[in-house]
Amino acid sequence: MAGFSELIKNFEKTRDYVRDFFIYGYKVRNDFDKKSARTYDDEKRRVESWLGDYLVYDDSVRGKQVAISVDSDKIAENPLYQAFYTRSFTDNDIRLHFLLLDIMCDGEQYTARQLTDMLYEGFQFSLDEQTVRNKLKEYEEEGIMLSEKRGRSVFFRLSGDFAEDWLDSEGLIDAVSFFSETQEFGLVGNSILKMLGLKNQLFFMKHYYIVHALEDEVMLTVLDAMEKHRTITIKSFSRIREEKGEIAAVPLQVLSSVQTGRRFLAAWLPESGRFFSFRLDYMPMPKVGGVFEEFDDVMARYRKIIKRSFGVSLYEVEGAEPLRLVISADEEKEQFIVERLRREKRCGTLEKTGENEFTVTLDVCDPNEAMKWVKTFIGRIKRIEGGTEGIRRRFYSDIERMYQLYGGDSDEDIQ
Template sequence: MGEFQELIRNFDKIRDYMRDFYIYGFKSRSDFTHKSSRTYDNEKRRIESYMGGYMKWDYTKSGKNLFISMDCSKITVNPLYAAWKSKTFTSNDIMLHFFILDALKGGKKYAIDELTDILCERSGRIFDIQTVRGKCKEYLSLGLLTAEKSGKSLYYSLSPDTFEHLLTIAPGLSEAIKFFQGSVPFGEIGSFIMDSQNMKNNLFSFKHYYAAHTLEDAILLDLLSAIRNRQAIEFLNYNEAGTRISTLDGIPLKIFISASTGRRYLCVYKTRGRRFFNYRLDHIKAVKTIGLCQEAEKHQENLAKNLPSVWGVGFNGASRKEIICMKLSIQEKSEAYIVERITREGHGGELLRLEPDVFLYTKEMFDTNDIAPWIKTFTGRILQLEGTNQVVINRFYRDIQRMQELYGD
């Protein structure tokens, strides 16, 4: 029987467990059916080692449900970043890391054969010269080392561009790192830097902090690379319930981020349907590129032209464009702020004054479903609601009728 290891080889596995069982799922051990119970127990132990202070549980009819609970406005560093810091490594990896950096400190330069001899002497182990060369090339690509050719040999040395050096020449950089780690995608990079420099975030907290989305950053990086390189992609996408997975393809164009939930979406152009579609990043399992797209720039331009007609992330209306008209009662003298709010939040829709204290808001968009929650915030002021998507209009009036039946006048 294999010994339990806290470190992981495959981040996708821990991502799925943390997301499906502890963040979104609120599932119990009995809900885990696609592998052995021991596998679930091992993953549970790993997650508890990362998130011990944030693990909670509750008892339901199905058993003990585990979940992660935190007040995101009070945390200084996302605890889910711990999952990114748990990748397994070999004994050679860790030994070469420290021995190489130690051998080259003080401005020393060595060719690969000299460096290999030094490592073998200091460690008391035999390292193959190709293994050392491979590790040096890896560190060269990461910027940890520099290489200078002299004669036929390549001499390696430590890069002078260390973060300690950057901190001395760029006042305020440490504060920028503390802000970066909690405010933008790939904040785990800032967390890594803070750990290496023993920095603590004692400056910033965030009212709207969506900690769970760090689990999607590996997928996000693949997608942004494909967008930048104008490549078409193929990706695996789960349905809402997580019970079915589909293989989809398209041309990635943009990443949308919801201002209300922080949820991130991939916008792709599907050549077969000749339409734009959006997919939630937390439903995407894997991404691979399938070739260069010569028309990516043209699709980017078309998307930019269509964005004014997108309220949320929906391009999926029954027709190509839909129109909604909302007649409102607004007391002009005492409620001018309502007019200002509609102008500010109305996504460029037209607001007309029909008569004193009566206004008409009109907006053309792809999917009227997206605007429905915003429209409901004007309940009590709406005199009439009409639109080309009768399903949405009927649902609104049905909801108002049900509310009246529940609460009366």
């Protein structure tokens, strides 16, 4: 029977577990339905070994809930980076790594066949040539090695670039420290610091969405496909994580919410002929496909529709009219309301339509997406026009329900 190990083989599984049980903190042991309860215990022990100083425990009627609790402006390093340093490897992997570097440190060039022979002759390490060639190609992609084709043979040598040659420049370590705590691919900067035995001591981020570290592998694949105008294949998913097949998509842009910190992928779905946005934190690792020949045409259409999106909805609601919100605000005493309307209207327009009366017009593709923002002005809204009949009816229904909950009876004082 296999024993417990802190190392992981499948980061995708660990990413789901960390997100659902530790980031959002709404699940308990009984909600774990991937495998057995023992699997839950092993995953819990593994994450506790990485994040023990940042975990809080709460007993509820459903069971013990475990969550990450950090004050982001008091941590110098994203604790979730630790998950990336616990990938498992075989004995052959680690042995091959060091032996290849030892052989090639002389600066000479070798073919995969030559290296295979040298591994056996010098170290009695027997591997097939294809295994060695795959490792050399992997290191070439990572910049550790360079290749040169001579006739039908490919020769490999170690790259002459070393971190020490670059990081002696004044201020560069500070720049890497800053980069290690940025929200996109900060793991790269953190890895450089760890390699040099350094830690970030300078930069502490106030608004720091540490969960983005779990999405970076997915986003890297998406951005690579986007740059090369390729399609991606995504396992269809929902909030309850029921996989129902695969979706072919053309990635167009990554959108980031300044309110929640969530990141979304805006994409074109060729099969259904429409635009759609996916939440990155729930997206499984996609597979990159072939080149999408109509990328430029679709991108041109996307640039037009994103200008009319209030958030991330790219769905053109049929029959929707521009949504008009008439707000009452005292121009002398409540100028901050006017400023807020001007600041938050996004793609809308603001005009004064009467004494102490202002109208925001939102000509957006999906008016329903703006309604949460509209409701933050309850108590100042004089009327709502346009949009769709269903949106207006739902708004007034919500007001009526709220009055029933909080308004009290006509002869009853509100407590």
